[in-house]
Amino acid sequence: MGNDLLNMIELRDFNLPTTKNEDWKYTNVAPIMKNNYVLGASLGYENHLSTVLHDFFFQDFDYYKVVFINGIFAGELSDLTGLESGIIVDSLSNFQKNNSELLSRHLNKYSTIDNGFNEINNSLSSNGLVVFVPKGKVVDKPIQVLYLNGDKTENVLSVPKNLIIAEENAQVSIIANYHGIEGKEYLTNIVTEVYAGKNSIVDLYKIQSEEENSYHIEKVQAYQEANSLFNHYNFTFGGSITRNDINTCLNDENIESHFYGLYLAHKKQHVDNHTYVDHAKPNCMSNELYKGILDGESRGVFNGKIMVRRDAQKTNAYQSNKAVLLSKSAVIDTKPQLEIFADDVKCSHGAAVGQLDENSEFYIKSRGIPQDIAKSMLIRAFAADVIEKIKIDELREQINHLVFEHLNRVEVKNN
Amino acid sequence: MLVIKNLKANVEGKEILKGINLEIKAGEVHAIMGPNGSGKSTLANVLAGHGGYEVTDGEIYFEGKELVELAPEDRAREGIFLAFQYPIEIPGISNATFLKTALNEVRKYNGKPEATPKEFMELLREKSGVLGMDPQFISRSVNVGFSGGEKKRNEILQMLMLQPKLALLDETDSGLDIDALKIVSSGVNVFKNNDNAVLLVTHYQRLLDYIVPDYVHVLSKGRIIKSGGKELALELEEKGYDWIKNDELIEENV
Ligand SMILES: Nc1ncnc2c1ncn2[C@@H]1O[C@H](COP(=O)(O)OP(=O)(O)OP(=O)(O)O)[C@@H](O)[C@H]1O
Ligand SMILES: [Mg+2]
Numbered sequence: 330m331g332n333d334l335l336n337m338i339e340l341r342d343f344n345l346p347t348t349k350n351e352d353w354k355y356t357n358v359a360p361i362m363k364n365n366y367v368l369g370a371s372l373g374y375e376n377h378l379s380t381v382l383h384d385f386f387f388q389d390f391d392y393y394k395v396v397f398i399n400g401i402f403a404g405e406l407s408d409l410t411g412l413e414s415g416i417i418v419d420s421l422s423n424f425q426k427n428n429s430e431l432l433s434r435h436l437n438k439y440s441t442i443d444n445g446f447n448e449i450n451n452s453l454s455s456n457g458l459v460v461f462v463p464k465g466k467v468v469d470k471p472i473q474v475l476y477l478n479g480d481k482t483e484n485v486l487s488v489p490k491n492l493i494i495a496e497e498n499a500q501v502s503i504i505a506n507y508h509g510i511e512g513k514e515y516l517t518n519i520v521t522e523v524y525a526g527k528n529s530i531v532d533l534y535k536i537q538s539e540e541e542n543s544y545h546i547e548k549v550q551a552y553q554e555a556n557s558l559f560n561h562y563n564f565t566f567g568g569s570i571t572r573n574d575i576n577t578c579l580n581d582e583n584i585e586s587h588f589y590g591l592y593l594a595h596k597k598q599h600v601d602n603h604t605y606v607d608h609a610k611p612n613c614m615s616n617e618l619y620k621g622i623l624d625g626e627s628r629g630v631f632n633g634k635i636m637v638r639r640d641a642q643k644t645n646a647y648q649s650n651k652a653v654l655l656s657k658s659a660v661i662d663t664k665p666q667l668e669i670f671a672d673d674v675k676c677s678h679g680a681a682v683g684q685l686d687e688n689s690e691f692y693i694k695s696r697g698i699p700q701d702i703a704k705s706m707l708i709r710a711f712a713a714d715v716i717e718k719i720k721i722d723e724l725r726e727q728i729n730h731l732v733f734e735h736l737n738r739v740e741v742k743n744n
Numbered sequence: 745m746l747v748i749k750n751l752k753a754n755v756e757g758k759e760i761l762k763g764i765n766l767e768i769k770a771g772e773v774h775a776i777m778g779p780n781g782s783g784k785s786t787l788a789n790v791l792a793g794h795g796g797y798e799v800t801d802g803e804i805y806f807e808g809k810e811l812v813e814l815a816p817e818d819r820a821r822e823g824i825f826l827a828f829q830y831p832i833e834i835p836g837i838s839n840a841t842f843l844k845t846a847l848n849e850v851r852k853y854n855g856k857p858e859a860t861p862k863e864f865m866e867l868l869r870e871k872s873g874v875l876g877m878d879p880q881f882i883s884r885s886v887n888v889g890f891s892g893g894e895k896k897r898n899e900i901l902q903m904l905m906l907q908p909k910l911a912l913l914d915e916t917d918s919g920l921d922i923d924a925l926k927i928v929s930s931g932v933n934v935f936k937n938n939d940n941a942v943l944l945v946t947h948y949q950r951l952l953d954y955i956v957p958d959y960v961h962v963l964s965k966g967r968i969i970k971s972g973g974k975e976l977a978l979e980l981e982e983k984g985y986d987w988i989k990n991d992e993l994i995e996e997n998v
Contacts, residue, residue: 687796692832695792696846696902697820697853706837713836713885729836741845743838743883 337365338453338486345445353444355630355662356572356601361544364514366486369399369478370455377477378405385475385508387536389723392473392504393418399478400487400517401456411469417461418472421490424459431461435494439522439578440550446572447548450488450520457490457519462499464526471502471532471721478517479510479540491521495529497554502532502720509540509567516544523551525559527581532560532720538731539567541598548574555581562719563619564728565592565600566735576605579613579641590619591715591728593735594627594659601630604648608641608671615645620715621652622708623659624736633678634666641671648678653685653711655704655736685711705733705741745770745941746791746910751802753790760786762966763802768910771938775952775977776945778963779985784945785829787963788912791943792826793819806910820846821853823909827899827916829945834886839898842886843868843905850906871904875931892919900931911935913944917951929954949981962988 340362346353377398386394395418396406402420409418417424425432442448458474478487495501507517517539525531531551539545545568551559565571577586592600606615621629631650652661665678685707693703712732719725726742733740746768753761760783768774776784790797791804793816804811811819834842847867848858859867872879875897887895896916903911913932917925932955936942944955952960952974960976961968962985970976970988980988 689832689834691789691792691794691796691816692828693834693842694816695820695826696842696906697817697850698846699817699849700815702845702849703817706834706842709836710834716836741837741841743836743841 336368336371338368339365340449343445343449350444352603352632355628356570356599358570361516361570364484366516367483368453369485369487370401372399372480372483372485374398374401374403377403382406382475382477385477385506386473387504387506387724387727390721391470393468393470395458395472395474397456397458397474397476397489399480399485400454400476400489402458413466413469415463416466416468417459419459421457421459421492422455424461428461432459432492435522435524436492437522439524439552440520440548443548443574446518446546447520449486450490450518453486454488454490454520457492459491460493460501460503462495462501464496465498467500468502471504473504473506476505476507476517477510478507479512479515479543481510481512484513485515487515487517489517489519491519493521493523493531493533495525495531497527498529499526500530502534504534504536504724507535507537507539507545507567509538509543511540514542514544515540517546519547521547521549523549523559525551525553525557527554528556529554530558532562534562534564534719534724536564536728536731537567537571538735541567541569541596543568545571547572549576551577551586553577553579553581553584553586556583558585560587561589563588563590563592563602564731565594565602566731568598568600570599572601572603574603574605576607577615578607578609579615580609582610582612584610584613586615587718588617588619589715589718591621591712591732592619592629593622593732594629595624595736596627597625598627600627603632603634605634606636606646608635608637608644608646610640611642611644613641613644615647617648617650618715618718619650620712621661622655622711622732622736623652623661624655626656626658628659629661631661631663631680632666633664635668635676635678637669637671637674637676639670642673644671644674644676646674646676650679651681653683653708655685701739702741705739708732708736708738709741745807747803747805749803751790751804752800753786754798754800755786755796759800760966761790764966764968766961766968768941768943770941772959773936773942773944773955773957775957775960776943776963777947777960777977777980782963783966784963785914788826788914788943788945791912792816792824817849818853820906820908821850825903825906825908825911827896827903827911827913829914829918831887831895831899833888835888837886838883839886840882843902846902847905867905871901874904874934875901876927877901893921893924896920897924897928900928904931904935909940911940911942913942915945915947917946917948925951926954949977952977964988
């Protein structure tokens with residue numbers, strides 16, 4: 330395919346953050362900018378209609394299936410059979426056609442444009458996932474969304490813009506499953522907005538297994554109404570440079586938010602997680618548990634910001650970030666950022682960085698178990714409290730599998 | 745079975761064991777007693793091969809093999825088992841996975857076939873039955889949420905499953921109520937035969953009512969300062985350690 334037919338995008342045209350920006354201090358995006366990109370939408374997905382996608386999906390449980398290829402909704406590859414009427418799972422563009430009034434009430438209402446990546450998404454995105462769960466409805470199965478990105482011959486830029494709307498008393502569980510196509514370097518740059526209405530429950534799982542020559546940027550912005558519960562589960566395995574911004578705004582009372590994260594990196598992978606929990610009103614609770622496993626010359630960044638505004642009395646906010654370094658060259662930069670303007674609050678944060686525990690390793694080896702398996706057991710043990718939070722039973726062991734696959738270590742599984 | 749000659753060991757540059765001599769033969773039960781901090785756990789850890797302890801002098805022979813250079817997993821496979829004073833918790837790894845992995849590693853090393861799932865379950869049922877353990881424990885993570893007594897029981901279960909030649913029991917009795925003490929002791933007695941040996945570290949004579957030692961040694965400041973038969977334990981219970989220390993001082997002054 331001749332490049333002249335395709336619209337090349339130069340990232341220089343956008344004002345991308347540099348390491349002079351405090352929020353991007355440890356993440357240098359210059360490598361991302363060295364390519365010019367072809368927009369995923371201009372490639373189409375016809376040549377993937379026969380691609381076997383089965384292996385990309387998490388298996389052994391029932392789910393609604395949605396496929397996006399380079400940011401474009403592939404209806405033919407999706408399967409939403411049995412979805413209760415009133416619940417909508419569709420592409421942003423279709424949703425726009427059929428429900429423009431509803432869309433305009435939510436789209437771009439929660440997320441602001443914070444940086445050049447958000448700007449790129451905003452100005453170039455024409456597609457993405459919309460999940461709409463009307464008042465009182467419960468989606469009976471998780472919605473598993475495969476985002477397959479990349480191309481053999483082009484540097485692709487995919488810009489999904491996702492919108493999840495759970496109205497009052499609605500419940501939904503979504504698995505955003507990112508994979509790559511072997512080939513040229515590519516950039517996936519996502520914005521996801523979540524509206525959790527009164528008394529709703531939204532579980533959002535993100536499992537990022539992109540190619541190791543890819544760049545992956547996502548901003549999640551949630552907005553929560555009274556009594557809602559938002560759980561975000563963030564697993565990072567792939568990508569050369571990954572940056573997640575996970576934000577939620579707790580804008581009424583009795584809201585609960587949980588951010589769970591597990592990130593692994595080896596070789597020269599770079600994983601940056603920024604979280605922001607904004608407590609605006611009283612009597613809410615937030616809890617963050619992030620864990621990193623870093624091998625090789627990889628680098629991890631964790632920055633957890635908790636804002637407790639003046640009105641937000643009786644806030645409970647907890648944050649814990651732990652990282653284990655499996656090699657001498659791996660690095661982690663971690664920073665809690667607490668800004669508390671209310672006086673009657675309970676907030677705590679803790680960070681710990683270390684190696685696998687020597688005494689625990691000795692205990693395991695003293696039972697005849699060799700060093701490599703002992704280390705794998707300790708890796709599994711380290712990740713366990715995050716993985717145990719996954720509510721979908723079958724998903725847990727599959728995530729454990731990915732841990733060992735990506736670290737290229739002998740797998741330990743319970744059976 | 746085990747011969748220790750003039751063993752000296754350091755922890756973080758500090759000499760803890762200052763020349764231990766000890767011989768344990770198959771079929772024997774030895775008890776080591778001694779004040780806190782005297783080096784009992786250090787000795788047990790050195791025998792099991794903990795990397796944090798540096799052997800600076802002396803020799804350890806197990807079944808004729810020099811141990812000092814052997815990795816801890818290989819010592820375990822050769823038949824040394826250490827029941828920890830403070831068993832470690834391993835979240836996310838079930839007892840079943842842990843035991844099965846350990847059992848099969850030991851078997852492989854000794855040229856035996858791996859246990860089939862059925863064999864494993866039968867063995868497990870038999871051994872956990874001896875210790876009156878709730879079968880539910882098998883799917884729980886290793887020692888996570890176990891009470892102090894349950895952890896000690898779990899150590900003995902691991903020992904029964906692995907059938908070592910030499911069992912080092914480091915204060916397996918501490919923290920046990922009287923019923924648990926009886927159960928754990930009966931586990932050790934079930935294990936005990938003429939081909940294996942037990943070295944138990946304890947502070948309490950009461951354990952020795954259930955597991956009767958052939959020899960009792962007193963470890964103080966990194967040295968065995970007195971050895972005797974099981975009566976020695978009774979004497980220690982009555983008089984404490986000071987009278988030996990005084991004896992020893994007199995000997996040294998001579
Ligand atoms: N990892 C370590 N780092 C520093 N010092 C240590 C370490 N392990 C043991 N020691 C020191 O070595 C000495 C002997 O300790 P050890 O645990 O062997 O005593 P013990 O006889 O088992 O005592 P207890 O009856 O209290 O269990 C103590 O002074 C202890 O502080
Ligand atoms: Mg001790």
